[in-house]
Amino acid sequence: MSKTVRSSATRTLISPVRLNQPGGRRAYWTVLVLTLAIATLVFVGPLYWMATGGFKSSQELVQTPPTIIPSHPSTHAFTEAWDRLGMAQLLLNTVVYAGGALLLQLTFCVAAAYSLSKLRPVLGNVILGMMLASMMIPAAALVIPQYLTVLDLPLVHWNLMNTPWVIWLPTVANAFNVFLLKRFFDSIPNELLDAAAIDGAGPLRTLWSVVLPLSRPILGVVSIFGLVAVWKDFLWPLITVPEHETLNVGVNTAATSMPQNTLIAGLFLASIPTIALFLVFQRNIMAGLTAGSLKG
Amino acid sequence: MTTALTRGRPDAEAVRSRDRNPGRTPGALRRAVARNLRAHAFLIGALLCFALFTWYPMVREIVMSFQKVRYGETHWVGFDNFRQIFADPEFWPAWKNTFEFTGIALFFGFFAPFVTALVVNEFRHAQGYLRILVYLPVMLPPVAGILLFKYFMDPGYGLFNQILEFLHLPTSSWLTSPDTAMLSLVLVSTWANMGSATLVYLAALQSIPGELYEAAELDGAGVLRRIWHVTIPQTRLILSLMLMLQVVATMQMFTESFVLTGGGPQGSTTTVVYMLYNYAFNFDKFNTAAALGVVLLLVLGAFSAVYLWLERRGGEE
Numbered sequence: 164m165s166k167t168v169r170s171s172a173t174r175t176l177i178s179p180v181r182l183n184q185p186g187g188r189r190a191y192w193t194v195l196v197l198t199l200a201i202a203t204l205v206f207v208g209p210l211y212w213m214a215t216g217g218f219k220s221s222q223e224l225v226q227t228p229p230t231i232i233p234s235h236p237s238t239h240a241f242t243e244a245w246d247r248l249g250m251a252q253l254l255l256n257t258v259v260y261a262g263g264a265l266l267l268q269l270t271f272c273v274a275a276a277y278s279l280s281k282l283r284p285v286l287g288n289v290i291l292g293m294m295l296a297s298m299m300i301p302a303a304a305l306v307i308p309q310y311l312t313v314l315d316l317p318l319v320h321w322n323l324m325n326t327p328w329v330i331w332l333p334t335v336a337n338a339f340n341v342f343l344l345k346r347f348f349d350s351i352p353n354e355l356l357d358a359a360a361i362d363g364a365g366p367l368r369t370l371w372s373v374v375l376p377l378s379r380p381i382l383g384v385v386s387i388f389g390l391v392a393v394w395k396d397f398l399w400p401l402i403t404v405p406e407h408e409t410l411n412v413g414v415n416t417a418a419t420s421m422p423q424n425t426l427i428a429g430l431f432l433a434s435i436p437t438i439a440l441f442l443v444f445q446r447n448i449m450a451g452l453t454a455g456s457l458k459g
Numbered sequence: 460m461t462t463a464l465t466r467g468r469p470d471a472e473a474v475r476s477r478d479r480n481p482g483r484t485p486g487a488l489r490r491a492v493a494r495n496l497r498a499h500a501f502l503i504g505a506l507l508c509f510a511l512f513t514w515y516p517m518v519r520e521i522v523m524s525f526q527k528v529r530y531g532e533t534h535w536v537g538f539d540n541f542r543q544i545f546a547d548p549e550f551w552p553a554w555k556n557t558f559e560f561t562g563i564a565l566f567f568g569f570f571a572p573f574v575t576a577l578v579v580n581e582f583r584h585a586q587g588y589l590r591i592l593v594y595l596p597v598m599l600p601p602v603a604g605i606l607l608f609k610y611f612m613d614p615g616y617g618l619f620n621q622i623l624e625f626l627h628l629p630t631s632s633w634l635t636s637p638d639t640a641m642l643s644l645v646l647v648s649t650w651a652n653m654g655s656a657t658l659v660y661l662a663a664l665q666s667i668p669g670e671l672y673e674a675a676e677l678d679g680a681g682v683l684r685r686i687w688h689v690t691i692p693q694t695r696l697i698l699s700l701m702l703m704l705q706v707v708a709t710m711q712m713f714t715e716s717f718v719l720t721g722g723g724p725q726g727s728t729t730t731v732v733y734m735l736y737n738y739a740f741n742f743d744k745f746n747t748a749a750a751l752g753v754v755l756l757l758v759l760g761a762f763s764a765v766y767l768w769l770e771r772r773g774g775e776e
Contacts, residue, residue: 174669175581176685178676195582198589205650206592210599212618213607225616228625267504275505284498290506297513301759303711303732304752307739308516308523317515335508366497395601397714398732402740411602415718418606427610430603441598445591452655453662 217428244429276344384451540750
């Protein structure tokens with residue numbers, strides 16, 4: 164954040180000397196202000212329009228030219244959207260799906276990564292390889308056999324349709340999670356684990372009281388992305404839980420039969436949870452984005 | 460970071476490999492078996508989920524694509540399903556639409572984030588704010604973002620046409636014309652998704668050593684040449700990886716078509732995955748849908764193989 168000349172280690176495309184000349188400084192501020200204005204308009208503008216659209220009447224919503232501030236703000240559309248969409252139920256469904264998926268993912272992916280990284284079972288590398296190979300499979304292409312599988316689970320013949328399990332279980336098969344966690348566990352020194360073993364701790368105890376406390380950052384990353392993935396998914400919940408719709412699917416189903424200002428209000432309500440999550444955890448999310456992809 | 464952590468590893472590794480060998484005494488063998496059982500017990504949950512939801516469906520899809528179900532009985536039918544999808548008048552248009560979406564989406568989805576990252580990286584102010592801005596739409600439930608744009612794109616009262624009129628530019632029919640529908644979908648999708656690519660590029664740009672720019676500048680390279688000779692080679696790996704991920708993701712486009720246009724107008728936004736969905740869930744032809752899934756797997760598999768081959772060749776140079 165320093166406004167002084169940066170050292171060469173942090174210099175970028177344009178040299179700091181250039182920027183400190185009067186012309187350079189003027190150009191810098193012009194570009195900065197322009198970018199800020201355009202980016203705010205492009206990325207916040209639509210969200211602002213959505214938030215204020217719910218306060219407008221249907222007529223005001225479609226009038227030319229559009230009003231920037233609602234002329235007779237009313238919260239009527241929000242309460243109507245809440246009722247007509249069954250927003251409470253949709254929210255509850257989505258929270259249950261996302262929360263359960265997160266819990267199962269954390270339990271099984273962490274256990275698997277710990278086993279592959281520290282307990283080293285026979286064929287561990289083959290298993291890891293097969294998990295990673297599944298990242299190459301386009302998810303949408305497998306929807307049909309997955310759907311038939313959850314209709315009639317092999318061997319036990321359970322039908323998981325319209326139960327939370329149908330959302331929860333497939334999210335555990337996330338090779339990227341296992342990979343991220345394993346790589347992190349690999350960086351935890353074995354001496355720490357050996358010391359715990361000497362103190363008489365079994366693998367579960369070691370995982371719980373040595374490995375997990377050290378892994379908070381990566382657990383945070385995996386958790387946030389696990390939650391958001393369920394929140395954003397569309398095709399899978401559309402076909403597997405038609406009776407207990409997610410927020411995404413429910414809003415889409417109701418979209419055609421609602422007055423426009425009610426729908427816009429509904430869209431805004433549906434967006435609040437993940438936007439709030441983002442604003443609170445944006446540091447972790449941004450760190451997580453680059454954790455997997457860099458160091459290639 | 461790794462150097463400090465790996466120090467002392469050899470000893471631990473030696474301890475491990477000692478009891479990994481079955482050894483001569485029955486006690487050692489029993490210990491090794493017990494150790495492995497325990498390790499596999501930790502794996503079992505994830506293993507079952509992978510088996511049920513990726514490995515088994517993969518095999519099942521291939522098997523299904525050669526079968527047909529008639530009156531509740533399964534028959535082997537050879538390549539019948541494949542012949543059927545190749546003969547479907549929607550088949551080639553669906554691929555054309557898919558490639559069209561991928562092509563346009565790459566053009567925008569690749570350049571927009573890269574240029575944004577390049578510009579933002581030069582700023583000494585407001586970087587944090589800009590990062591939050593571009594990532595904000597990524598966090599919206601996709602349906603919310605998509606339906607919002609449906610209003611903006613309405614040919615009558617939509618905000619976009621009102622702005623175009625205000626600027627005395629020609630208006631567009633957006634989603635209602637086959638000529639512009641796909642482009643409109645790309646616009647929505649780019650707006651909603653470019654945030655993650657931008658942040659990844661931004662992180663990559665920040666890892667470029669400043670001396671390289673310094674040296675290039677001393678050699679008299681202008682800004683564009685510095686981008687071409689320093690920035691792009693230094694971020695090549697991440698750029699090519701993101702390119703591949705984006706191709707694979709956009710080739711599977713479904714939600715935008717389904718929510719925004721229902722595949723129309725006149726089939727102009729019916730993609731391969733949309734067609735697959737129709738086969739299975741509107742026409743009840745799961746085996747034909749599976750055959751289409753296999754074709755999609757093969758196409759994307761071939762693409763990944765070519766990518767890996769090029770990557771490896773690039774690495775050897």
